[in-house]
Amino acid sequence: MTAPPAAFWASAAFWGLAAVAVACGVAVFVVDSMARATFALLASLIAVGLSLLLIDLEYLGLVVILMMIMEMLVMAVFMIMYMMNPAGLMPMKMVHNNRGAALIAGTVFVLLASGVFLVPWPERTGTTPADPAHALGLSIMGPKMLVMMIVGVAILATMVSTTVLATDRGRRRGKGP
């Protein structure tokens, strides 16, 4: 009995994370309180972020985790601010067209999953760069600069939009961005 190689641990970690991610994802729609759903979702997101760490994407994984934590906190605050059921005290099950949705989702899953195994994915070309984060930075400063520029403007637009929409009567209380 040799000790399992690193690949085994990695694999085991991945499957564990995957199980957590999917289970938490399912839990989002199973639990009967919105707050719990939020935290289930956060768990799922974090599990995926962690799984990214397994494939050399440490930077991105962390980004995902951090952003998601922030986002979920915002969501929690939001629910507490506005929603009628902040504490998730009342049982909550609000679905429509449950069977149809399940059927569609199931079909999609079956099709996609079969695609995953049937499609001959391309061979790997090139190797992982020594520092993926550095490569990402170069790329953002290079060929993908426009993406980030547009994303920036989109963030600006979102700020304006949310402000305009969410504040009562436009700029009554708000100022510019």
Added chain:
Amino acid sequence: MRDDPLDLLPELFLLGGAVLGLLACAFLPRGRGRPVAWICALGLAGGLAAASVAAAGPGGTVFASYALDPLTHVTRVAVAAATLVVVVLAAGGTAGGRSGGAGGRRLEAEVHVLLLLAALGTIVMAGAEDLLVFVAAYLLASVPGYALAGLGEDSAGTEAALKYYLMGAFLGVLTLTGVTLLYGLAGTTAYGGLGGRLPSAPSAAVACALVTLLAGVLFKAGGVPGHFWVPDVTEGAPAAVAAFVTTVPKIGAFAALFRMAGGFFTASTADWRLLLALVSVATMTLGNLAAFFQDNVRRLLAYSTISQAGYLLLPVVVAGRGDLAEPALLFYLGAYAVTNLGAFAVVVAVGGDRLRDHTGLAGRSPWLACALAVCLLGLVGTPPTAVFFGKLTAFAAAWSGGYAWLAVVAAANTVASVFYYLRWIVPVFRPGETVVAAPPGDAVPSEGAASPGVAVPREGVPSPGGVAARKGLARGAVAVACVAAAASVALGLASGVALTLGGP
């Protein structure tokens, strides 16, 4: 790599206009939105001028993912011009009348900023040569739109915004799925790289990826099955915004789709032409059928824009086959934008959404009635309006690309569409009925753009007296309608020039 920011001067003008407008919003007192409108209009005008100049300049790819070619140039010009028109329509709403009457809300000055941002996103969408740029631009083009739809802050407007947002978000995620799949299949997101790698990819997977990618494009274009928001948003949003969201995003979406189709669809082994042809048939048929018995002119126009999207898909279907497809698409887009804006301007001017609000319009305002007739007949495709030539070239392109049957279906659909356009035109020229005075609580100044709350009578709830009861017609909107109608005819008559410019 070319990355001279001057190549993006038109986009920068728009961005600058938006930012300056935003600053003006922050410093100007409430209710004084006119300077913002001017700033934004200037930004648009600058963008228009810069785009015109750039059209004569050298083409090529800048920033490794942005194309400068006729497709981009025409989109820049068309989007900027159309947005300018909408700004005029919206400004007419804010500046024209009483401030904040009973139940009425005026559009905030931010509307112009949002319009500019959405226009910017639309343009970038058209010019994108990288799927990631496209996704980002999609986001940029969509997000302000959601806010615009909900600007009225009334029940209908927010519902419109909600639906718009939900559809956009969902289909946007699907698009992102498509992008991810394509990336997985090709290992790159640039159009050029995709074109090189896709031929070896399995066709079923590519087909799946293309369909999901299409979801967002069809959302912006208002095509089946991404069309569901169109009627609801058109009805619920302020009229000027409705004019914007049914016109401008379509331009960008079709330009982007055409670029994708020519760029890497053709390289794939999937039968994407069939895919688009099916979508086209479904879109035009559904749009036409659903428009048949609309009593609400905005919904009618909304469905008409859906059917127009179906026709617009014709040249895209045959992208890359023959030299007619691109000029056909570009010309049709311009023609459609002008004509559709004209029709919406009439709605803004009249201020009433029900068909009967338009009865006897010819008696009240013959010019407006003529403009409406020209625009609607233009949408039918009656020569010599511009849409006719658009349709003509589109049919010709489809035929020469081997899709004659699609042209036949489109022609049959056109005939069906005559019915509902005439349902609108005829009462307009009927001798007018006496206009009933509106109850004071319902009376809102004529700025249709400013009054979505009452301009949207619910079905089943009779709106006593109707909103047509208003005495005046919004002057700015009347002017816009007449100019648009004249432009529609002029563009048609001068289609030779337009096609020559857009063609090469």
Added chain:
Amino acid sequence: MGLQAFLLLACALFSVGLYGVLSQQSIVMLMMGLELMINGLIAAGGAFWYHVAPAAADGQVLVLVAVTVMALEMAMGFAVTTAIFRAREVDITDEAGDLRG
């Protein structure tokens, strides 16, 4: 933990999210469904980068964009929800059905 495994995870998340999107009445819950779908895409995007084309950073940018999209869509969603909640005390899609036909 090959490509297929990651993709399977992505498929599962995507499908679960899709189910949520289609079935949830509450707008916020629906948005959570969307997030789950994007979550799947993040997993898939990262896996593709690693297993298909690690040389270029396209996949990483893709993940980045996906995260941004998620954040922005959420922000917008909250704003819209706020607006409609204020306008008509509703946070359920089924009750926003006046515009139809």
Added chain:
Amino acid sequence: MLTVVIFLPLVVAGGLAVVPGLGDRVVVGVWIAASAADLLLTAVMWLGYGGGIGYEARARWIPSLGAGYHVGVDGLSLPLIAMTALLFLVCAVYSSGRTERVRQYAALFLALQTVCTGLFAALDLLLFFVFFDLSIVGMYFVIVGWGHGDRARSALRFFLYTFLGSLALLLGFIGLYLGGGARTFDMVDLTRDPPFADAQGVSGLVLLAVGVGLAIKTPTVPFHTWLPPAHTDAPAAGSAVLAGVMLKMGAYGLARIAMPMLPGAWQRHAWAVVVVGVVSVLYGALVALAQENVKRLVAYTSINHMGYVVLALGAAGLTAGDVQARRLAVSGAVTQMVSHGLITGALFLITGVLWDRARSYDLGRFGGIAAVAPVLTGLTAVAAFASLGLPGLSGFIAEFQILAGVVGVGLPGSVIAGVLSVCGILITAALLLRMLHRVFLGGPGELTPRVLDVRPRELAAIAPLLALSAAVGVAPRWLLDLVEPAAAAIVSLVSR
């Protein structure tokens, strides 16, 4: 000059629409003057015409599509243009007493005049189509705005049906455009090098599209059902223009576009065209025979008369037959177009007089009008006899050429077609005499006392049409000298 003739009415119409505060009298005066000026110019053009394509004008329009502003006249179009000018003048005179929204009415008619003239002068498919479509729109507004009865419905039917036809036509034009080697919409070029020289199947389909589009406009059975309601509910002048001018657009298109540009397909399907023509002749006549409504009756005779034109054009494609006879038939077809415009215009104006007086078209409620309106009766009698093809009036000149030509082609089938069509002449005679008897002769009917005789403006409108018909009937050479070279050209083009 031709451009002036085409656009003069439109300019005047624009003026009428824009200049405010014009009295009805002034409007009518301007309207008549404009139409008269147009007729005068047309007459000058006729006198100065020297064969071939005359008064040709070309301008770049949409070079990238190979379409241009290209107009010109030849022996085929000049008579029709002249007839159009005359008919519109006559309608202006006829309508001069109208009080209802005169300005719009006059502007609309003037615009329609431009459209109709332009269509006949167009030498570019796209230009042709533009005018073709606009004629539908204009006539739609005429019917909806000034018609009577169930006008909205009839007008809608008219619009939808003919619009369908126009789209079929458009598809056909696109086919011609794509099929030609030169990628052009120019009729002259397309005629010189007919497209689809070697693609039989496609050319057949294109011919089908073009043919259906034009057949709806002509109209031939079974595409005619829009015609009777549209005519019945249109105002008299509208009916006159619709039947007199617009029906010719279809047949003119066949002769101008379908035959020269798709000669092979036309030859292959000539028998089908002949059959359609014969059926239209007989069907139109028989259905007209059973009508109890004067205007519907006249409308159905239009189907009958246009059937002769289609028959003759079909026979022209029978290349196995005698070429002289085919020329005769085509010349007859062109003559029939002119003749039918004059006669049916007069007949519709006459029914308009009846409606004006009695608000009815019911055959059974009139009778013995000759006693109270002798002049009207006389005019009707002349028009009816002209319509049934009495020698000395234009109908005979046309129909004799057609029938003799069709039979003279000398194929068994053409003889049978000719014999069957001759029966059409007979039925037409019976039905028109029956109409004459029941409305104008015999004992007085219920509505007869209401019928006053023609007013001067009505007489001035109807009489010139009949006089011209008689002029063609007695001395046809002035017309045939113009028509025959064109007919010969068409026959030689279709025989390629």
Added chain:
Amino acid sequence: MSALAWLLPGLPGVTGVLLVLAGGLRRGGTGHGAGLGRDGHGGTRPAGTGHVRTGQGAGREETGHVRTGHGAGHGRSGRGGGAGGLAGRAAPVGAVAVAAATLVLAVLAAFTRPASSVPLFAGLRAGVEVDGLSAVLVVTVSAVALAVLVFSAGDTRELSAENTRGPSTGGTRELPAGGTGEAGRARCRFFGLMLLFTAAMLVTVTAVDLALLLMGWEVMGAMSYALIGFLWRDDARVRSAGIAFVTTRAGDAGLYVAAGCALAGTGSLELAGLAAGARPWHDLVAAGIVVAALGKSAQLPLSFWLSHAMAGPSPVSALLHSATMVAAGAYLLLRAQPLLAVTGWAAQAAAWAGALTALLLGAVALAQRDLKQLLAASTCAQLGFMVLAAGTGALAGGTAHLVAHAAVKSLLFLGAGAWLAALGTKDLRELRGAARRHRLVGVTFGVGALALGGVPPLSLWVTKESILSVVAERSPALYLLSLVAALLAAAYSAKAVTAVWRPRDPWTRDDSERRGTGRVGRLEGLPLPVLALAAATLGVVGLPPVFEAWRRLLGAGGEPGPGGDGLLATGITAIAVTVAVPLAVRRRAPEAPPLLRDWLGLERVAVALVWRPVMALARSLARFDDRVLDGVVRSVPRAGTAAARLARGRAEAGVDGLVRDVGTVTARLAGLARRPQTGQVHTYFAQAAVGLLLLAVVVALAR
């Protein structure tokens, strides 16, 4: 000289048109005034109409004039009527003058033989030429026309008074209101139409090609319509006119076909070249010509229209039955005789049709009680001889018979017309003693009738025999038939003579049909002796030297001319029959079988076999047109609207419940088609998802 060829028909034609136009013209709306005054409708709108008439002084004055004429009463010579009255008085004079001039021209043309042609259609010329046959006919036509017009100038009653007082309208009060203006216009129109009628016949007989011939031919038919229906207030007369026109036009259709076939066969429309065509074509041409001629000449089976033609005024009958219209058919067959001979069967057919008509219509004539009907049937019978002549090649004999018969028949009809005007009847029983009361008419009528019966030495005896002698050579059967027909001719002639010459008896009534004038005008009497003289003496053509010249004139081949034996036999028979009939009639007038009285029931057969089916077909087609064809067209938008209704979706249908209940994707698909736009975002999502899924599947499987 060529001008003469055109002038000959042109003179009466143009004059005719002018007269008709003059008859139609009114100054300033007399008709309005008349109409208003008569119908008591004037009270509602006189001011308005006055306005509309733009207040022309003349118009008002004349309206007033007519109203004063109202008071002045019935006078035909009343001062009212203005232009119409003036034209009415001038018209007869002018018409007679023109007819006389035409006769002069005709004689001139007969000697100078002008010919001329002009281009008509591309490569086809239209020409007129006076050759032998035409020369004979133009003179005959213009002479008879002159005689009839002179008679008409005298006969004013039937044309004017009758016209303004239709039987169906009754009421004498109408007569004066229209005043003499309307009567005068009617006379104008009448003479104009008569001249046009003559001109058309002149064109027909001089035309050298089928196109021009057809023109004259059809105009003649139309004029016959206008003249038969001249008294238009009477529905029956108008109907008769219509029947006459449509029936003859049914025959004319043959000429259209013949023209086409001639074009196909010979490349030209020349009458002279018809026989040269190739095999199928000249048969078809001959068939067309025979059909046309049989129709025009009222031969079996189309004879019935001639019975209806009696509805016209008597002068019309006189002209129509003698030298124009019916004669045109015989003329055409004589003209086309070479063609008929070439085909063989066509000649046979014509001969048999002629012989049978002569026989059967002779019997019909014998069975008539009405003088004009008797004469009409006799016309058919006599034309039968001419057709027989054309069929057997007896060109000279047939032509001679045509000419002589023209004189005889116009004489007889004018006589009958004179009596009708004077005595108000044409019933044979009421005409007893008519000849004794108006001696001139009686004697001339007697001469004519005896000539018609073939009594020696009068003209038709000889001319008929000149036909029979040829027939005898060709076919015994035909000869036998024609002998019997000749016998019948003698019988019906004798019946007519007997009827008018028997003394009155107490039961004889005047004015059984209308009010007679009781007298025969001078002008009416004028043409009778001349015509009687012609009827009596035209037999000289049978004298061998004359017949020889006649044959040369007509260019006929070796016809034997009337033979002595034949003449003797037919003469004696005719005399015997003529003598026997009055005796037989005196004893007991045999009741004729109804079938014969009713013209063999031909009309009923035609109505039952042709008209009713055509009308039934027309009605059913009209229904078909309204319901089926149109229905199909209508159903398309209906289907479209139905689909649209479905597509639009309904709020009240309980969408939510429905959509929740449907569990399967396929059922959802149905929901997608029916009501996509539910307003519910989640249904939008589902639809979009399913739509995209399906698209993906389809496209993935497509390749």
